[in-house]
Amino acid sequence: QQQVKQSPQSLIVQKGGISIINCAYENTAFDYFPWYQQFPGKGPALLIAIRPDVSEKKEGRFTISFNKSAKQFSLHIMDSQPGDSATYFCAASSGNTGKLIFGQGTTLQVKP
């Protein structure tokens, strides 16, 4: 029940296209859903996050869509750029600690 399932494992998108990564969770106690971006040799960095009281959050080219009833959330990267090529992790957290449960990661390659 603690799992967060992420798909696809890898994704290739053309420059200017839309990248979509999906996550699903089981634990209805989760109340915080961040997305992290990780470049090779670096630690993960927070990209955008959402709480379940809203269905969508947009920051620049990055949008989280959240479907509470389906227990799913997704990351959309609009106008994808080669510099967006990285590994993306969804995560979830709940309760009175900051413990993050991560999805398995998606390796995104944006072709010029």
Added chain:
Amino acid sequence: DSGVTQTPKHLITATGQRVTLRCSPRSGDLSVYWYQQSLDQGLQFLIQYYNGEERAKGNILERFSAQQFPDLHSELNLSSLELGDSALYFCASSVTLTSGGLGEQFFGPGTRLTVL
């Protein structure tokens, strides 16, 4: 640069040995987290400390232990090392105990541990 520092950057050791990984959180952050990243297990939460006290525990092996000192830096001790312990170990820090808002976690650059 996240402001979280980790030492050493790389560590190569033999099976059965013990190592200590060190983390200095961002200035003002009271929470420190340890995560393990491996190819087969992904990013896994190990343990969280808040202002010197253990607050959450994940799938941390009994051979592993951690502590947070009064100056808020943290150490992760790995003993009786096995080949399968080879991984990237990340430290993260945040201001608050819980996630979101001021609880945003900032990750360090990691320590790559190789057990031969």
